[in-house]
Amino acid sequence: MITQILFEVPALFEAGLKSGAISQIGGLLKDTATGQILAHLQESSLAHSLIGNAMLGAASPVNLALQAGSIIPTAYTAIQVTQLKSMMSTLQSLQIATLGVSLVGVGVSVAGFVYMHKRFNSLDNRIDTLIDTVNTGFENQQKASLRAHMSQVKGLVQLAKQAESLSSPDKEYSRVADSLADQASFFEGEIEFVSRSSQKINLEIFWQLAQVLMVCNSVRIDCRMRTNELLNAQTIAESAAADYQRLFGPLTPVSFDARPSDGAIASETIKDITDAASTKPYLIDYLRTMGVNGREYIQTLEGEVERPLLMLKVN
């Protein structure tokens, strides 16, 4: 059993990545020759406070391409700019092309419910406007249903946010995780509906729905981690990864009603997201088999104030 969770800085692995001795898949690094996992990439809560604002404004995955300086808001302090640049350079050295991985959660998402709630509100407003202004093929009844489900997710994320103030929050976390499973299924269905259309997919609508689905799954996993139900968290992560593969796999750069170059960035982001989701069960499995307490793990990451990205070295 691990009594103290020790993290490394990603830079330690850069030389191996450059030489090809180490390869990156989603959120993990493995020994190219033996196939053994060497480390798991893990975000700290600092990652979200740094890129959070940029993410909230991301109308499409095009905004998440890792281009130098593309997402640095002017209101940032010099320290924040340095930290953000360092984070983006780390992701680039790991050959991750987009910030999409941050949406799905690099490692276990520690975005926190406050941030998730904020992010959800932003999605809620945008979807509300989009389904009215864009010809999405949604019937009135479907629009109403979409709005109802958005409200339910919003309420559930709010409950998760407030659960910490309960004397025994575990029950509430479990209830939220259960209910979000239903919501995730609904949004999967909506994404399927949008993607199945014979016409090109409206990129913005697709992107907003995909983000709601990711919020649902991230909060579900987060809740299970906090109640130390790691096996269940792992099962959810596995099922989410399978869903993303099924939903996103058929999408190509020309599936969207966007310029091919924007479509190419969108498909790259979607692939990064799918890979990050596919490797998340490996991290949770490692934590579980090493006897790490899920709640403590998240608390450790929430307390990190200097490094936005960390590596959990596999022993």
Place this chain on the structure above:
Amino acid sequence: MDKQSTTITRRVWAFLNRDVRSFFPSNASPAEVSETHTAYTSRPIATCSSVDLRHLRVIEYRRALLNWRDAYIYELNNTASSRKAGFANSIDKELRNRSLRRKLFARPANEVLKSEFDYVIRSPLSTIAERATTSLQKIVIGWGVEHRVPSNVIHSFIDPSLTCIATVKFTPNKKTEILTTIDAKVIQRLVEAYSTHLCRLTDELKDKELK
């Protein structure tokens, strides 16, 4: 009465004596309901690993396939767009070089443009699709997948004689019509056919077993 008929009589008597309330599930007597009781006790959670390290190769392999598919679909679309502009220039040039006789007795557009279209658009798209197939075969071999990528299925037969513009005369005032028709009925369909082919190959290969 023999033994068998006694048993039947007893069963009928027992059935007739049944309490009618027992026909309703809510009033079932304890003797008539299942005796199974579920004990909700917590079970020990397995602490041994339940992930398969070999699946990491599958994730990598699938990503390689998707990257391949997307790169070539992108190239097909980009090439089609840029070549369309080139083809429009070719039409202009051809129109400028028409003799007076040809201007007066204009031929059908498909007869004039077929070879230029094949050279400027059809052939480059076909080359990309062939290159994609060769590249895919290399990926498949690199990942140790036993599969032969078919190389002969991507020659497109979409309107090889450009019949879609057969009734249009090759005159300057028909240029836009010619271009629009060719774009919608041939170029877009060609790109779509090749892209669908690449997607189909990806689907066929993504679940193949890796060595």
